[in-house]
Amino acid sequence: MSVTIVSLTLFAALLHAGWNALLRGGSDRLWSMTVMCIAVSIVCIGIAPFLTAPDKASWMYALLSAVLHVGYNLFLVKSYQSGELGKTYPIARGSSPLLVTLGAALFAGEMPGASAIAGIGLVSFGIISLAFQGRRLAVPGLPWALGTGCFIAAYSVTDGIGVRLSGDPLAYTVWMSALWGLMMPTVYIALRGPRSLFSARPGLLASAGGGVVSLLAYGIVIYAMTHAPMGAVSALRETSVLFAVLIGYFLLGETLTVRKMLACVMIAAGAALIG
Template sequence: MTAALLLIGATLAHAAWNIALKSAGARGAGFLAATLLVGVVAFAPIGLPALLAGLPSTGDGLALAGLLVTGSAALQVTYFLLLQRAYRVADVGVVYPVARGTGPLLSILGALLLLGERPGPIVLLGGAFVVAGVVVIGLASAHGAGSDGAPGASRDGAAAQRRVRGVRAGALVGVVIAAYSLWDAAAVTRADLDPIGYYWASMVVQLLVFGVLVARRPVALADARAHALADARAHPWAVLVVGILSPLAYVAVLAAYQLAPVAVVAPAREASVVLIALAGWLIFREPHPARRLLGSVVVLAGIALLALG
């Protein structure tokens, strides 16, 4: 029951910050740095004490914790950079569903092969339903995406190439999603690290990594600072919403990993895709509502099976 409540909260928070991000139209390293800074500062009063209280007492334990935090930060930074690149070369309506469908599928396989989990057939069927529903939603988004005003066959060919790029880029992002899901699940279950302290430390390292990436060139550092300030001024509410709700959603997922198998949690968290797909139709007036609703029903059926399993 507790795991279910955590996943419901994570789903609502994840959908909310993605809708806020879409509404603001903000992107770029400056925006990411601004949201990370908000998250680090906002959660410091609980993150730092949780980190200190949960630190291992042995040298080997401390070294392992440092490795896990550093690895988590590296995977998260890779995820953000790949996702931004994917959004530059393809449509978000293709990239996002493919990534969120590939991620849980690979997470289930990783839980079987790497973490030794043995989910029952109902759980596996539920996971398959979730992935299938996400793909249906993605096909609805992809069908209406990529129109650039070019005439006839030229427009269709360009749209098809953009969809192919979107599928490839989304699948690569999905691999990274699976990687950080399994890595972080192992950190809070096998290494028994506190989810709040662990992810707060990961955010601190992520912020440092972004700083190092732009500080390699003074001009880039100045540009990043200027963009961060510009984004904060232009979209202050989006910076706050993303900066607070994004880590809150993921900490809830990490806590759920301690209570339920990865093979259940990883696909169940993708219920946010349903809310985002519905928001795309109702708020942003994106096309093909029938396909979005069909995919949403399939995802919800899969989540119901996961609950039964």
């Protein structure tokens, strides 16, 4: 992987940790997530007329990815309702690089080199170890966190294939994100009704800003997938847990233990192997 792709992916990781911390710190996370998605759709609908449409071969993947992103949103909200950022985030993010690597091998015929595989393993193991307490995996809402990781892997592989068929990574990202951003409010209204969604609340602008940040972060990742193996990009992106641990400590009052610091070293070593 080139220095440019590694640097861009690490920047995306920082952005990703930031908007997840914003979501975790909110009082109504489903509402915050839905506002983020509305902001994403508004930005994408505004950009779409200025871009050439992605090739038709990628449309099915964009639609499937949008559906998977909605499932990811719902599972992520549930996992944050029952656990702290420093525990649920590592499980969700740590389980996905290995799954992405497997999915890329099965569906895209993509096999990373030995050093990349070792790096992916180190990153995943280091991330998941953050969620342990002693020898016990102490994560309230563990099934939701693992389910989130499965959705991450599914949409990452889907987008990795789709963007390569699209002919234009930016156009693909905009179309897929517009679909996703429109689907999520529909799901919210079905669950809670329109009045709940469109009522004025504190945190509206912050949530909308978080949506724009999330769009930028994932757009960078999709671009990186056109130039590097999906599993390696996924593992590098999941170094966002390093930033999440620090944000959780400094801003959300979560603990920073020796175990967490050692896990962070392992993750950094894995990222170096990949890069």
